[in-house]
Amino acid sequence: MKVESFLILMLFTGVARAAVIEEIRFNGNDVTQEVVMLREMTVKPGDVADMKKIKKSVQYIMNLGLFERVTYSTEPGKDAESIVLLVTVIERYYLLPLPTAKLNDDNHVEYGVKLRWNNVWGLNHRLNWDLINKGPELGARQFTTSFDYLIPRPFSSRYVVNMSIDFERDADDDPVNGEQLQLSSGFGFDVMRWLGKDGVSQGLFAGGGTQYRQKIITSLNPLLAVPVQNQDAVIYAARIGYSGIEEYEFNRAGIFLQYKIETSADDKPGFSVPFVKHEINYKHIHSVGDYPPSNFDYNIVIGSSDNDVLGDKAFSIGGSANLRGYETDAYRGNAMFRANVEYLSAFTDSPAFRKVFFIDIGDTQEKLGDIKFSTLKTGVGTGIRWKVKRFVGLDIRVDVAYGFDASEFRLALGTHNTF
Template sequence: MAHSAKRCRRASWHFPLIAILLLVSAAQISAQAQKVVAIEVKGNNAISTEAILSALRTAIGADLSQQQVDEDRRSLERLGFFHEVTTYVEPAPGGVKVVFSVVENPKVTKIEITGNTKVPEAELRKVMLTQEGAVFSEATLEKDIAAIHKLYREQGYALARVTDECTLTPEGTLKIPIAEGWIEAINVRGNKKTKTRIILREMETKPGDVFDARQLQKDLMRLRNLDYFEMLDFQPADASEPGKVVLDVNVREKKTGTVSVGLGYSSRERLVGFADITEHNFRGVGQQIGLRWEAGQFTNRSGYEFSFTDPWMLGKRTSLGFQFYNRTTNRPLLTNVVLNSAVQELNTWVFERRKGLGISVGKPAGEFTRLLLDLRSDDVLYSTVPGYLDPDQDAALTDQVLRLSDGRVTSATLRGVRDTRDLAINPHRGAFYSVSTELAGGPLGGTWSFGKIGVDLRRYFPIGRAKPDGSNQKVLATRLMAGASIGKMPLSEHYWLGGAETLRGYREDEFNGTRMLLLSTEFRVPLGTSLQGVTFFDCGYAWPRNQGLRLGELKPAVGLGLRVITPLGPLRLDYGFGTDGGRSHFSIGHVF
């Protein structure tokens, strides 16, 4: 009996529970069958009832769906304006009324932005949706934070973040602290020859600065143009505390000096014997030094040249360079000269022996601009090349004419250079502009007094898409050179056009004069990792002083070329077609 009583008691406990479940189920079934006849919003003050209702999908006249009511509650929560949202259903004539009760967030009485040093507060407020006097919304704040991050990224500050301390105080002050990503330290890795300070001095970015991707790109371009490294990149690393970063500068050095002795061939000197020492990172401190001795078959004379440049004199970005030289060059000379009040035609090959020294000082005048002052003093002596005098020409007269160009040239040249090329040795984009004014004689002394003005304008346009490292980038390169002069000027100071470095398809220095114009265009196409094909068009001429400037006399040339990319620069082979046929040219480096 005891067992039976126990089972009855258990059964009597189950009966009320079953009854309750049946009642709830019946109520739910009844509710699901009922129509929504009214929707009420309670508790809202700043947020209008219309704005709240527009966020709901529960509609008057529809069957009541608790699932939809719950989804509407979550939708209101996602608006971000409410601290709490509750719902309940009340009986109403003809159906039920759904009530949405909300507790609004406090109003934002003040927005306080801190930590911003690179982006003005006014610019930050422009991208924010949250306004003072409006109800605080977490959803809107999330959009504001994303907009602030985007604004910083667009200006190059890729590591800037709104910190986790972003809060709304009980008084309604919205505090937005920003960590802009300060650079704690810069570590240089991989340099064995180049001194660390030499690398760091080229960078505008310093420890304590905000991580600026745009400035770092400029620093990277400046370091690449040093031509000390075959690999160079920047990598951010974790710092000792949040909001800061360590910048690793990773390099792999390449050879920056050459020593060569041997025989070579040039379009100008034919067979050449030479000894050459160059180093453009002397002692690992960035100094440039060069020594060359050369003897040419055509000139049958030897020459030498020594140069030295310190790009950072006394630890400042002021360059100082000097050179002294004694060299002989052969030139074809076809020109008209005035001698004894008569015009005489001169047609011969001449030796130009130039001995002198030069000093150059340069100083930055902007981010990409430098001003340079060049001083030089040359002693120049001319002579005819045996066996190359026109048989119909008087040798004594020729010698008399050449003596008119012997003497000393002492001059000062002021140059302004703006260089925005991405890579000076093999540019893909950017520009190089140079404007110069030279004055000779007068207070400087020397045999002649004259003035010259010149421009050298180059632009580089990337064509099509390229790999991230730019290794397969097609490039359209253009150049305009022009020059003019006043005063009495010797042959050594004339503008000389023709040959590998100026007007291809013609002899070296085939044209000379006191005014000059040269236009060049190249289309450069990669043919592999170290080979480049080129098509080019050159057009230019040099006019003597006693001849008018006639553009119809411009000499055109078209041609093809190959560039073999080496650590020393591109080895260049061109074949140009001028008005008198084709001619090959070989040299080192791009023409421009």
């Protein structure tokens, strides 16, 4: 029985105002532990059966992204003034080994595997491991690997902890120092806290962390007396923002806003220099209509840094992740602006599939003041989205984009939303 019907029935019996939640039960959670869902609910046993709070609680559980669908119903309690709230979930598959292959900008085939294990131990922990073979370059083997482990709400607290480690091996033909081998690595952790009064995983948040980055550059030509470059830095970060994006069966809606600052005081002339890097991100995911679900979404990112970061520019744009129609990292600078706008319209008979039309705009310069309307690079295109409901966070996208400044078409592929 739906909560509305049960409360109407109790109204005619004269006890509606005293309806109390006697117990909360869950169905369908073969993997997910109940504590993961209970900490997202704004009602608990002993509370009055408030319809708005119950509906919000169900939506907050859906926002975890772990379930295809979340519904609720009620049963009579042990006495006439109580109800049992039943929450039923349909779990998604949580383990996804994803083979990957693509032709990079150097016409080499990159291939590897991306392992996504969501809901580890049934506690909504997230494990991501990537291993990509980038192919040979200048006689050297290139590859990249990364490992991330996210722990949301440990011990039912309001904190979120993330740990990461990565390593990359690249070869490059430097115009000054010739053929070089570059080894980049790093590890770090981040702690964030939800600040809202209701304790759910949405709303205001603040956090910070630290990471150690190292870059070692050696010459691939034994005849050149080029010294080994060893750049390293300890980077500190802080962020504050608001997350209010809700997950529905076929689409999303809401806003996200974040300000982030990163800094390092390491000063090694010729290797590492101090820097302060700022970045602001705002995105609005706007749901249009009820069925089939459509979206008008936009994303804006502005960044600025007073120095290079470990010998590289602080920002880059280009590629399937941000400026479609251009080579990956085609433009670099210590100041950056980019905006992405997408209109997604679902197919009536298959709402998991949606057609998309988009425009990407962006530029990088040395200073924000150097970014002008005339310097903006633009890409436009169309594509298809497929929300694979059976897996957590798997949204297949296939885009074809035209970059006006590059004067070429490019194919952009991905396994998650553009933003």
